[in-house]
Amino acid sequence: MISPSEQQVLASVSLDEPWKLVETFSTWVREHPNDVNRAMDHVVERLRAFGVPVTVHEPQLYLSLPGKARVEANGKTFRAKPPAYSADARHGLEGELVYIAANQADDIDTIFDKKLDRKGAQQARARGRIVISEGYASPGLVSQFEELGAVGAIAINPGVDIHWGICTSVWGTPDLDDLPRKPKIPALAVNNPDGKALIELANQGARVTIYADMEEGWFKSKLPVVEIKGAQEPDKFVLLHGHLDSWDVGVGDNAVGDATMLEIARVLWQHKDKLARSVRIAWWPGHSTGRYAGSTWFADAFAIDLEENCVAQINCDSPGCRWATEFTELSRMSETDTFISEVIQDIANKKAVGERPHRAGDYSFNNIGISSYFMLSSTMTPEKRADMGYYAVGGCGANIAWHTENDTIEIADRDILLRDIKVYLSAVFRNATAEFLPFDWRLTAKEFLRTIDRYQGKAGDRFDLSPSREAAEGLLQSLETFYRDVGSKKIPAREANRIIMDLARILVPINYTRVPRFRHDPALTIPPLPTIATATELSDFDEQTLGFALTQLRRGQNRLVSALRDAARIARSEERLARAAA
Numbered sequence: 001m002i003s004p005s006e007q008q009v010l011a012s013v014s015l016d017e018p019w020k021l022v023e024t025f026s027t028w029v030r031e032h033p034n035d036v037n038r039a040m041d042h043v044v045e046r047l048r049a050f051g052v053p054v055t056v057h058e059p060q061l062y063l064s065l066p067g068k069a070r071v072e073a074n075g076k077t078f079r080a081k082p083p084a085y086s087a088d089a090r091h092g093l094e095g096e097l098v099y100i101a102a103n104q105a106d107d108i109d110t111i112f113d114k115k116l117d118r119k120g121a122q123q124a125r126a127r128g129r130i131v132i133s134e135g136y137a138s139p140g141l142v143s144q145f146e147e148l149g150a151v152g153a154i155a156i157n158p159g160v161d162i163h164w165g166i167c168t169s170v171w172g173t174p175d176l177d178d179l180p181r182k183p184k185i186p187a188l189a190v191n192n193p194d195g196k197a198l199i200e201l202a203n204q205g206a207r208v209t210i211y212a213d214m215e216e217g218w219f220k221s222k223l224p225v226v227e228i229k230g231a232q233e234p235d236k237f238v239l240l241h242g243h244l245d246s247w248d249v250g251v252g253d254n255a256v257g258d259a260t261m262l263e264i265a266r267v268l269w270q271h272k273d274k275l276a277r278s279v280r281i282a283w284w285p286g287h288s289t290g291r292y293a294g295s296t297w298f299a300d301a302f303a304i305d306l307e308e309n310c311v312a313q314i315n316c317d318s319p320g321c322r323w324a325t326e327f328t329e330l331s332r333m334s335e336t337d338t339f340i341s342e343v344i345q346d347i348a349n350k351k352a353v354g355e356r357p358h359r360a361g362d363y364s365f366n367n368i369g370i371s372s373y374f375m376l377s378s379t380m381t382p383e384k385r386a387d388m389g390y391y392a393v394g395g396c397g398a399n400i401a402w403h404t405e406n407d408t409i410e411i412a413d414r415d416i417l418l419r420d421i422k423v424y425l426s427a428v429f430r431n432a433t434a435e436f437l438p439f440d441w442r443l444t445a446k447e448f449l450r451t452i453d454r455y456q457g458k459a460g461d462r463f464d465l466s467p468s469r470e471a472a473e474g475l476l477q478s479l480e481t482f483y484r485d486v487g488s489k490k491i492p493a494r495e496a497n498r499i500i501m502d503l504a505r506i507l508v509p510i511n512y513t514r515v516p517r518f519r520h521d522p523a524l525t526i527p528p529l530p531t532i533a534t535a536t537e538l539s540d541f542d543e544q545t546l547g548f549a550l551t552q553l554r555r556g557q558n559r560l561v562s563a564l565r566d567a568a569r570i571a572r573s574e575e576r577l578a579r580a581a582a
């Protein structure tokens, strides 16, 4: 249901300003920090023209800027692009080429995954050689070949274009603990036809020389944040954010997102009297060249404020793209599912199909524990993708122009952009005005039960996950009582909202992170309830290793059970019940 005040807010949306920004950015390469800063200045200038207050932070971010690259073999030169965080090889690195087959990424769920199944068998082949394999030059692929002892890595992209990317698994600017994971070998991406030719050469035992010209260091990076104060709970805020730096002119990824946030800032400023909570809107630098360095810096710099006051984080990447009619691969945490489904039904008249957020896309807030929704936005139907012969990509509404020179103005679609701006605006507006925060943790508890049952099925009688199940059932019971009391308004809204936020601080980290709060997990896939995920691998281990795995599982189960019990205690809120009884 669209409320009358939401109706008024939506009526203020226009495509004029956002489309102007899309057109401007479609001619501005936004890779080098100097160019990104200039584009940030432009956004700030537009915001100030609307009278919107904006603070511009200027953190030093550690970035890796890819330059030219090529592969030389048998007197032939092959086109290539190095991913950010490749090691430098401007003077050339020569080595024997070896091909190790990988599963071609077939959908968005697996493109960020590690690709090799069996490590041991490949070690002897990879050691001291340059390894070529199918996929994107992702952290999964590159870190795995580095572990195998390769001296260089070449990724064969699925099509005729070469996609830019980033190959470090370190999330944001590295700290001392992260540094050992910074890639030490040069990596390149080549297109599919060249990759096939190189596989031929590898099969003949050829030697190749790879070149990658890299620039790495600290760069002062502008990072504008708008804050529109809510009238009732100004300390509490919804965080809407997206990246401004891109590969090349990056229209679908992510000029359209930058434009969406600009229009939302303009419109919400006009209607600020209608907001109960505050809305902060941030444009990130260092997304592409620093593995989310901008959002990670923000998470670090304002960690305690975020912990205390942030009610939700909403990522805005690749809305408004050509042919992206659907909302079928929508990243969202389970507790937000009903909420976002209603928004998308009301605004776009579409059925949302949510999925677990990938370890990607400026989700730099999982370790603090913040309910989150959206990452990539609308997308094509599978039929359209099949018609076009498109393979899986990580943005641009499934247009394969993603992360290439082809991500130009025709990737943006005016009508779809207008619709998607309204989707984001409604979500932010409802989140900032709802009396009770619209997150249902019962959905998350049920997700946990499904995860635990699936893991138990895989573990068989090798390990007993019933303590996890009991704790999850206990949490669900406490939540049933809590939401019944919320429904009958037995709990004051502020108290209920504090509980809903406190639950996020426990239940998001236990479902999305392995490392402690206020650190950042690597940019590699994290399975649900990761502390007990080893349960799915028990059949892979020999008898001796199985003992180690079971030890790990026992410790992991303790951590999970303790967290679920803490959460149940918060939901029951003993003190509240005692007060009510007194």
Ligand SMILES: [Zn+2]
Pocket (backbone or CB within 6 Å): 243, 253, 254, 317, 318, 395
């Ligand atoms: Zn993006």
